[in-house]
Amino acid sequence: MNEKIEEILYKVEKPSRYIGGEINSYKKEIMENTIRFGFAFPDIYEVGMSHLGMHIIYNLLNQIDDVYCERIFSPWIDLEEILRKENVPLFTLETQSPIDQMDFIGFTLQYELSYSNILNILDLGNIPLKSSDRNSSHPIIIAGGPCAYNPEPLAEIIDVFVLGESEEVLMEIMDVYRNVKTEDLSRQEFLEKISEIQGVYIPSFYEVEYNDDNTIKNFKPKQDRYPIKIKKRIIKELDDIFYPEKVIVPYTDVVHDRAMIEIFRGCTRGCRFCQAGMIYRPIRERKSEKALELADKLLKSTGYEEISISSLSTSDYSQLNELVRSLIDNYLSKKIGVSVPSLRLDSFSIKLIEEIQKVRKTGLTFAPEAGTQRLRDVINKGITEKDLTEATANAFELGWNSVKLYFMIGLPTETYKDLDGIADLGYKVVDIYYDTPKEKRGKGLNVTISTSSFVPKPFTPFQWEPQDTTETLVEKQNYLKDKLRHRNIIYNYHDSKTSFLEAVFARGDRKLSDVLIKAWEMGCKFDGWQEHFRYETWIKAFDECGIDPSFYANRKRKYDEILPWDHIDIGVTKKYLINENEKSKEGKLTQDCRSQCTGCGINSGFIGGVC
Amino acid sequence: MHKILIKYTKVDRMKFISHLELIRVIERALRRADIPLRFSQGFNPHPKISFASPLSVGVSSEGEYMTVEVNEKIDLGRFKDRLNSELPEGIKFIKCKYIDSKSKSLMSLVEYGTYIVKCNTKREYKKNEIEKILTNFLNRNEILFKKRGKRNKVKIINIKKLIKNMSVLSVEKKDIIFRITLSTGSRGNLKPDIVIEKLAENTELAIDLQKIRVHRLETFFFENKKGLVPLEKIN
């Protein structure tokens, strides 16, 4: 261990976050030709290590002989303070190297509120924040993940974006980079070359013109050879693609501290607010035999006491029953718990959960998202009140006594009637409990109702819709707070200011890079952490840059407006999204496209024949 | 049911993991090694592992102990090798043996720990100078320490009787190394850094309290005839 860093670690809280050397982490010899890749998660270790994508990329890259992928996380406040005071650059976990020694630093963009942490990481590594201020002595800053689908707010910071599933594209980029290592290619030539790879977007190769009203007038490549539209990448066959058979086992208690098996990508439900449901199309499943095989290897290599299956909507997995039952059968005797998140609660899943409960206790959650049938139809959430009441009745009879209900407030067309609907559902659940025979139901009822605030996201049918102002959201929250005073009900809600900032960056354009830098200079970081979120500072930063944040969050956009992310092609067509938005206004449902294609466009031009 | 007594080290970067983290590290290593573990009953079954005396974060040790309960008698040589290949660098099983499955818990047996403590002084001292200071310090009738207990209650205790012995091992420029044996365990527990703090507070020895480095050498139980006996001698 590096002596200086060791000395520092004596002074911080939870040093185990920074020491590396965990089981299944990689130790490689660094040679002249080694491509050093720093995988950076712009949040603390406990959050980053819970993220499945990080484990996939880490292992994928480290499988390549001449690539060494190391991990970088945001240091917690206490460590940052010492690093700055003692002038020690932020270091990687694997070799404790200063991060500017990497050839690449790859950020994963999981949520907009982590952007300020990206800047903080770069700065702690003595790396200039703006792409234009860096040269070949600096690492190439690359980014991917769901927020990369609207890369524009980070356009001046990130050198290279990777759109879509990055397993293949990263390998292709490494192949080209070898020529930089041997000095056959310059940094500029490298960027030129990889701009030809599908899924690669280099923002500095494009320029934007704005209208007087600040909307975009023109977005175009600076050279004809750069693609006008950048298509995302998708992996065709999930069963053939790399999936790690071993993952790093953290020492410390991370958020998701268990083995995870990804069973499918994509979702066919078509909820109109949901970005994941659009950007990850089409749906591709992993066969249950393959999933079981991976589960076994993972459990053997990690020693985890819990296995979880991961997907956007577990109930939609065609072989769910076989899979979960086999997992339970295989691991019950070893006291390995099975957890099955994102289940739709019907009688089938209740039975399944009951079986899982034999090993480990899990909570019961429902996500109706909206309080009335009308609004649920608007958002295309195909769940009925009957589904909910039957499932809770069922669950209470089986002895459950704690239920969580998730809703969204501020959805398009929402009125106070819909809020009443949320409260009504809550009270109905309470009634159902008291109607359940005493000898059957568990003692003491807990109904938790949580509301998040609707954030319109790019590439959803609601991408043109305004977000409620923070004042309106607070009024709605207060209204519900009043309505939900009951000894069995707990009401939680998300901070509306946080949701506002999220909405600004989700649909922001290039001008936001400067605001981001300004806000960071003024001390903003860890914006996703309530105790660190400094809303007033953010507003000041917007002011100083002469930018009105509500332009991005609260403005209704027209269909013919050029959206900042229009040059990104996720496969789902704009026409489809417009049509879905129009249908929502009439409360018309769109069926799950598993039963019949609803024409989103992903099957033409991307991977024909999959859907 | 069989009970294995294990003596192990916790050094290098592993000194930075907390006791709770250590438990998880050990449990998962045992699972990877596919050891036939015994589990507790209830909703969240846990393997039956118990430890002698938790270390504070930052303290290293070459004399740690735990017991593991297994369902079948397994070969201990292989057990040790297998586990050592599954444990992260810095934790190493050095001795394993079967002990009476009904033996008392390690936690209730531990009485003493011996430590090496490295400190920095603000100026240079000679060894005999420090020894004199130390003798005076240890000859005091009472060394009082304000202990913060549960619910933030402050209790004043006399730690003098918890110090079994203390000597100066070496002095080199501004580095002093002490060897200290202290009460460790449920019947009295004193951390070495507190002794150093008190030493600095009550004498003219100017020690940098930010830089106390502690290493545990051995953990003991007490027998009337033999005195301090390393835990590895448990039967």
Ligand code: SF4
């Ligand atoms: S192409 Fe059709 S089936 Fe495929 S995801 Fe789109 S709507 Fe669904």
